[in-house]
Amino acid sequence: MQNFTFSNKTKIIFGQDTEKTVGQESVVFGKKLLLHYGGGSIKESGLYDTVIQSLKEQNIEIFELGGVKPNPRLSLVREGISLCKEQDIEFILAVGGGSVIDSAKAIAAGVNYDGDVWDFFTGKASVTDCLPIGVVVTIPAAGSESSTGTVITNEDGWYKRATGHLAMRPQFAVLNPVLTYTLPSYQTACGVTDMMAHILERYFTNVKNVELTDRLSEATLKTIINNAHKALEEPTNYDARAEIMWSGTIAHNDLLDTGRIGDWASHNIEHELSGIYDLAHGAGLAIIFPAWMKYVYKQDVNRFVQFANRVWDVEIDLNDLERTALAGIHKMEEFFQSIGMPTTLQEVDIDETHFKEMATKATERGPLGSFVKLSAEDIYEIYKLAR
Structure with a gap:
């Protein structure tokens, strides 16, 4: 067996109706939040309304960026970074599956970096810190809700690459199996x-x-x-x-x-x-x-x-x-x-x-x-x- 150090800061909030706690969990990290998600499924299911209500109960100012696709795209990550910088976002809440969470992590890593976020994926630069992230998981698969990594696809050449850092571990992850029924x-x-x-x-x-x-x-x-x-x-x-x-x-x-x-x-x-x-x-x-x-x-x-x-x-x-x-x-x-x-x-x-x-x-x-x-x-x- 090799020497190792194990540390995982992610708070797991597991069970039915746990998505109703996102407001109280998020407000600890700031009052200006980027809500990041994929297509329309979270709105059709009612999850979006539940999350918005929970955040508003804590008087959190919400900025939204949807549109994450499977194999999340670098172009949307860059858009998210610009939005976070312009609005002085303090916290990112990802609602979705691994693609949404990975996209949120890449945005969080790029906000405090002066260069292009793709540098982290090519080895030209290393992640040093990130905006804090929380997640509500809707697709159990990637495990990104408590991992240190992210995978992003660059449309220029269709390169799919990974990077990671301990700072990328989400602060909390809400896991309600009911959200996976559909x-x-x-x-x-x-x-x-x-x-x-x-x-x-x-x-x-x-x-x-x-x-x-x-x-x-x-x-x-x-x-x-x-x-x-x-x-x-x-x-x-x-x-x-x-x-x-x-x-x-x-x-x-x-x-x-x-x-x-x-x-x-x-x-x-x-x-x-x-x-x-x-x-x-x-x-x-x-x-x-x-x-x-x-x-x-x-x-x-x-x-x-x-x-x-x-x-x-x-x-x-x-x-x-x-x-x-x-x-x-x-x-x-x-x-x-x-x-x-x-x-x-x-x-x-x-x-x-x-x-x-x-x-x-x-x-x-x-x-x-x-x-x-x-x-x-x-x-x-x-x-x-x-x-």
């Missing part, structure tokens, strides 16, 4: 896949003697797997929605990182797909992760055997460990298919046209991954495996 099945499934991928990025490590976080990761994966179909078949099943929502937070709040070194190649490989094709991130991960596994499993067959046995209940064949490892990967593909996720690029009409371009872009700052270091040639082969 999610389309596809979005629910994409969220399930995304949170599973966050765990898998940490699970496949070369660090030895990490039994506790192995077991925590496996338990969180099994909880998601056990509740995914319940949530899809019974959208108003509070208990299933609650288990999935809390699992999504645990998957990405850094607890499962402790003492180990994660990989993160699959996320970066997928970012090129969703950057160019605007594919849902969860759907892209359902395609890329099995292909990555098939490409790298021989690096540590025993870890893949453990994954197959503990997560998917595959019986270990002591005479053929590779067979067991591959059976676990196949079980995961079957699960993704069972919840309506694609597992090949053909299913989403993506051909080989941009494979080499994406592999080159993915490695512009060096090889990807920690479990196995991947070159552009390796990533090209993974795209071909995913075809």
Whole structure:
């Protein structure tokens, strides 16, 4: 196990009607607030009115910026930064899913920076501080509600890049499973896949003697797997929605990182797909992760055997460990298919046209991954495996 420091300041406010507390939680950080959200769903559901009423009860001055898209755009981030600077905004409240939260984080990071916020995503500059952020989660998936990172897409070249800093952790996160009842099945499934991928990025490590976080990761994966179909078949099943929502937070709040070194190649490989094709991130991960596994499993067959046995209940064949490892990967593909996720690029009409371009872009700052270091040639082969 590696040395580590674990600190997570995000206050989690979980349960029914908790969105009614946003005013009292927000006013602590200032009286001028940017309300950041996506399309019209929060207005149609009544959540917008609830949030506005709660904020007004605390006499908070509200400025609004909607329009966040999946794979959030740099242009809107820049617009938000300008608005915050012009109006001396003191606090940002993000109401939505991971895209809205990521957009809010990027805005918060850029407000006190004199250069272009994209500098943080290219490595030209480092985030040092942020405006404080609060969130109301409507889509359990990205775990951005208590993580240190953000991912933004630059329309100039369609680069999808990440950056992070401890200051990006939201001050509080409101998680009400009821707010997820009306999610389309596809979005629910994409969220399930995304949170599973966050765990898998940490699970496949070369660090030895990490039994506790192995077991925590496996338990969180099994909880998601056990509740995914319940949530899809019974959208108003509070208990299933609650288990999935809390699992999504645990998957990405850094607890499962402790003492180990994660990989993160699959996320970066997928970012090129969703950057160019605007594919849902969860759907892209359902395609890329099995292909990555098939490409790298021989690096540590025993870890893949453990994954197959503990997560998917595959019986270990002591005479053929590779067979067991591959059976676990196949079980995961079957699960993704069972919840309506694609597992090949053909299913989403993506051909080989941009494979080499994406592999080159993915490695512009060096090889990807920690479990196995991947070159552009390796990533090209993974795209071909995913075809």
